[in-house]
Amino acid sequence: MKPTLLILAAGMASRYGSMKQIDGFGPNGETIIDYSIYDAIKAGFGKVVFIIKEEFLDNFRAIFDPKLKGRIEVDYVFQNFDLKQFGIEEEIYREKPWGTAHAILSGRNVIKEPFCVINADDFYGFDAYKKMVDFLTSEATDSNYSIIGYEIGKTLSDFGAVSRGVCKVDESGNLEEIVERTKVYQENGTIVYEEDDKKYPLSFDTPVSMNFWGFTPAVFKITEDMFRTFAMENKDKPKAEFFIPLIGETLVKSNIATFKVVPTSNQWFGVTYKEDKPFVQDCIDQLVKNGTYPTKLWS
Template sequence: MKPTLLILAAGMASRYGSMKQIDGFGPNGETIIDYSIYDAIQAGFGKVVFIIKEEFLDNFKAIFEPKLNGKIETDYVFQNFDLKQFGINEEIYREKPWGTAHAILSGRKVINEPFCVINADDYYGADAFKKMVEFLTSEANGSNYSLVGYEISKTLSEYGSVSRGVCSVENDKLTDINERTKVYKKGDVIVYEEDGKEFPLAPDTRVSMNFWGFTPEVFKTTEDLFVKFAQDNKEKPKAEFFIPLVADHLVQTQTADFKVIPTSSKWFGVTYKEDKPIVQDSINELVNNGTYPENLWA
């Protein structure tokens, strides 16, 4: 059974808020999602599932069905604020969705095979998809998951701070992961800021860019943790339930191992509007060196 690609796209409302396509970066207007799906198909994924807001279903289908028809199976699931599906009957006010780990629960009714989770607006590189397929088809089980670890120096923006899941790794296994919400370059040094203080990070520190490998067994643990998180944070409308929180729980309770799959690929994405020309140049370079065809879906 081929693995599934689960794409976190529910947070992209502003880009899908009209019938216009999302930002184009490739020579023929290809989006970052297009390149991820292309790499996933080449690597051997059998299905792609989009996590979206329900009101954008028609837009997504109009954008992606013509491109992907006959190339890969597609499905759509919705991230919403309904807590009754988790047995929570009280109303909890939220200013934004509950976060990435809550989002993947949206896929629990349509995914029955090993699967990979990625962000919609990040470019990961073909190497990451190939290595993830190898893991999901030969190593993954309910106590053995994975993430692709990028060198932090290859994931930063020149235009401001970023949030990164900083990994501690021993013998290719994750021992600890901490969400650092303010990471940036200061001169020639990479630092993260916490409580007003700066702490250095080595350039080759492995970080999670939300490229995870799971089996469906992870849904039960994630749901249990989310119920507790929602109740513990009902007075904190900005609190988010991140995937690294689930991973760290599994690691610390010795419930599951996470293999950290190294990649030398350079990540890029649009954290700030000033990043767009850099992303366009990066994709043009990949097209020019033959990594991708000029017209991706021709």
């Protein structure tokens, strides 16, 4: 059974100013998602599931259904605020969605095979998809999951400091913990992060998480149980978010599951602000020119 690609595409993109999930970056208006799915099909994924807001459905179908028909199975699921589906009867006020770990629960009724989760607005590169397929088809179990580890030096921005989840890895290549460094940047040829007004160096190849996770469907029950607890504990915190790294941290520290950190040397890039768009377009243009991708992706 081929694994499934689950794409987190429900965000409103407030900082970007528009729906960057369907903004065009390639020479023929291709989205970043187009390149992700192109690489995923090539790597061996058999289905793609979009997590979106229900009001986005018509836009997504108009863009992706025609080009993906006959290439890969496609499904759409919706992230919403309905808590009764999780057995929570209490009304809880929210200012924003519950976060990425809550979002993946939207796929629990349509995904029955090993799967991976990615961000819609991140470019990961073919190597990451191929390594994830290999893991999901040969190593994944209900107690052995994975995360793609990017070299931090290949994930930084020329436009300022970034936040990165720095992975601490044991001798077996498994995740011990993820430490969020909220201000990482290059300075005089060195990568540093700031904490308490002090600067600390990081090596170029320090592994970081870019939200590319591999699971089996068993994670849905675990996540649902965790979410019920999280929601009730944070019912008076309307901005609290339930993120995927919390799943990893909980399962690792409770010895329920291991997470293999699968290294990739691919260049990562993504879009947060409008100012990022020309840079991303240039990166994709170079990949087209060197033959990594055809000029017209879905010809």
